[in-house]
Amino acid sequence: MSNICILTKKKKYSKNKVSHSNIKNKNFSKINFKNFSIWIKKNFKIIKISTKSIKIIKKCIF
Template sequence: MSNICILTKKKKITKCKVSHSNIKNKCFSKINFNKQIIWVKNKFNKIKISSKSIKIIKKCIF
């Protein structure tokens, strides 16, 4: 599975770590992924989605 959320289309972002001497190094920040079991088309599916999308789903359902 790729590191892209299915619902929100979030993916890893590039950023720069800046040292005290102002040297910039590229690094990546990952997404907060969770495995969630969701009822879809008369069966349970286990999908990997971001925690932000889990909050969105809970807000819409309840």
């Protein structure tokens, strides 16, 4: 399974790690993924989505 959120289409992004002497190195930041169970067609499905999309789902449902 890839590291892209199904709902928000978030993926890892690149950034520069800057040292004290101002040398820049490429660095990648990952997304905060969680396993989330959701009710779909009479059973629960476990999907891997970002925490931002979990907050959006809970805001819309409740």
